[in-house]
Amino acid sequence: xxxxxxxxxxxxxxxxxxxxxxxxxGPRQVGKSTMLEHxxxxxxxxxxxxxxVDERKLAKSDPALFLEMHPSPVLIDExxxxxxxxxxxxxxxxxxxAPGSYWLTGSQSFQLMDLAQESLAGRTAILHMPxxxxxxxxxxxxxxxxxxxxxxxxxxxxxxxxxxxxxxxxRIWRGSMPGxxxxxxxxxxxxxxxxxQSYIDRDVSDMIPGVDKLLYADFIRAAACRAGQMLNIxxxxxxxxxxxxxxxxxxxxMEKSGVIFYLRPYSNNLLKRxxxxxxxxxxxxxxxxxxxxxxxxEILMNGAINGAILENxxxxxxxxxxxxxxxxxxxxxxxxxxxxxxxxVMESDGKLHPIEIKKTVNPGSRLAGVxxxxxxASVPRGAGxxxxxxxxxxxxxxxxxxxxxxxx
Numbered sequence: 164x165x166x167x168x169x170x171x172x173x174x175x176x177x178x179x180x181x182x183x184x185x186x187x188x189g190p191r192q193v194g195k196s197t198m199l200e201h202x203x204x205x206x207x208x209x210x211x212x213x214x215x216v217d218e219r220k221l222a223k224s225d226p227a228l229f230l231e232m233h234p235s236p237v238l239i240d241e242x243x244x245x246x247x248x249x250x251x252x253x254x255x256x257x258x259x260x261a262p263g264s265y266w267l268t269g270s271q272s273f274q275l276m277d278l279a280q281e282s283l284a285g286r287t288a289i290l291h292m293p294x295x296x297x298x299x300x301x302x303x304x305x306x307x308x309x310x311x312x313x314x315x316x317x318x319x320x321x322x323x324x325x326x327x328x329x330x331x332x333x334r335i336w337r338g339s340m341p342g343x344x345x346x347x348x349x350x351x352x353x354x355x356x357x358x359x360q361s362y363i364d365r366d367v368s369d370m371i372p373g374v375d376k377l378l379y380a381d382f383i384r385a386a387a388c389r390a391g392q393m394l395n396i397x398x399x400x401x402x403x404x405x406x407x408x409x410x411x412x413x414x415x416x417m418e419k420s421g422v423i424f425y426l427r428p429y430s431n432n433l434l435k436r437x438x439x440x441x442x443x444x445x446x447x448x449x450x451x452x453x454x455x456x457x458x459x460x461e462i463l464m465n466g467a468i469n470g471a472i473l474e475n476x477x478x479x480x481x482x483x484x485x486x487x488x489x490x491x492x493x494x495x496x497x498x499x500x501x502x503x504x505x506x507x508v509m510e511s512d513g514k515l516h517p518i519e520i521k522k523t524v525n526p527g528s529r530l531a532g533v534x535x536x537x538x539x540a541s542v543p544r545g546a547g548x549x550x551x552x553x554x555x556x557x558x559x560x561x562x563x564x565x566x567x568x569x570x571x
Contacts (some may be wrong), residue, residue, distance in 0.1 A: 317556070
């Protein structure tokens with residue numbers, strides 16, 4: 164097993180020299196603790212995890228004593244289990260705690276964001292950590308946001324490893340979870356089976372007491388079959404025989420724990436015929452491929468979900484470039500009642516950047532024709548792109564790039 168250098172390391176060191184408290188949020192098993200433990204080596208910082216039942220009890224019943232027992236600098240792992248700590252950390256920060264005193268991690272993003280904004284507003288830096296990116300697995304681990312600018316694209320080309328069609332689907336199929344990709348757990352199927360069991364036993368059971376664990380596992384699989392598609396709660400609910408309201412609540416749990424995310428449709432007052440339904444994506448395509456029973460990259464590449472999972476992978480990789488740069492990513496998709504559709508609309512520097520994602524090595528210029536519909540919007544249209552399986556950077560014209568997916 165080898166440690167994979169993470170893009171966020173440099174940003175964390177910068178922030179720790181300025182803020183007394185850092186909160187690192189991300190789904191379970193994306194490598195938060197592993198990275199911070201690696202960064203702690205040779206320093207006086209010590210780690211305490213609230214997965215330990217005794218430590219959790221102390222943190223909840225006597226947070227002041229807990230912080231005395233674990234003086235700064237300290238890493239507190241899975242801090243969502245003891246929200247009582249936040250107000251006491253606030254006191255420490257207000258009393259002049261040194262920069263970098265408290266590193267906190269947690270896997271229930273929405274809950275932690277609420278707690279941090281309520282108790283530590285203005286006192287803590289909040290970073291989002293995704294699973295491994297293409298850049299970390301096949302590049303230099305230097306991170307920059309994905310931008311549709313020729314200089315930025317050429318820079319990405321220099322530090323990332325090219326990949327052909329089957330190599331891209333191999334990346335999709337193997338996924339991006341560090342436990343598997345680092346070689347610690349070599350059997351992919353055993354890893355993902357254990358991951359789902361652990362996720363349901365710990366996160367889901369915590370948020371839905373008494374949940375039917377086998378039924379919830381079936382629910383995750385039903386959702387995975389629809390990754391990269393417009394959300395249809397009724398269809399997912401019908402697949403496993405639960406009510407639409409139950410399916411909606413269970414999807415909320417998956418979103419809160421970082422298993423799925425949504426893209427909302429783009430609209431403004433000048434685009435009146437747009438639809439309102441979001442599209443659903445998984446943060447890790449390896450999990451999707453496992454749940455949908457694809458036994459190899461080659462079979463996945465020719466399977467029924469080959470286009471949807473490629474889109475899912477591409478969208479997730481774009482978002483990772485922003486999270487790993489500690490920046491926000493404003494992404495939407497476009498679809499109207501006349502069936503005009505743009506896979507992605509990226510908003511950056513006051514412009515809308517339309518993006519199509521296609522499983523092809525030779526995209527035709529006609530694919531960019533739909534981009535013109537954004538000219539009706541109140542925000543000006545910037546450069547667009549067709550993201551595809553081509554191996555070299557190219558262009559349709561000055562406003563439309565053809566970008567290989569390996570360059571994200």
